[in-house]
Amino acid sequence: MIAKIDCGECSTISTRNHFLFLSTLAGASLVAVATATAQSSRFDDLSNLPFEQNRPTKQTAQTLKDELLFQCACNFGILEECV
Structure with missing residues (x-):
């Protein structure tokens, strides 16, 4: 039997569904951080390109x-x- 938990404002959901939701949320957060870091790195690379006499x-x-x-x-x- 799957244990039930109460999330406060939301309805009671199964532990497995709750775990899947939290795992998806954590994964999405990691992807967002990695993407932001990659974009920041790319823009840093472009801004540091060499110029000679402007x-x-x-x-x-x-x-x-x-x-x-x-x-x-x-x-x-x-x-x-x-x-």
Whole structure:
């Protein structure tokens, strides 16, 4: 028999369902933290690209063009889903 617990405001649910809910919530939290860290790292990498005499090097210019192209492609994909 599955033990029942009372979550206060919510109705009584089974222990297994409660465990699954908490596990999913914890997993989602870890994914959110990992994603935020990866994004932060990527933006740090872009902001620290080398410039010479306030002008981007050839490699920096290419990296920024690639990033811009990637972001435009993502935006296009998002907008296309809305149509």
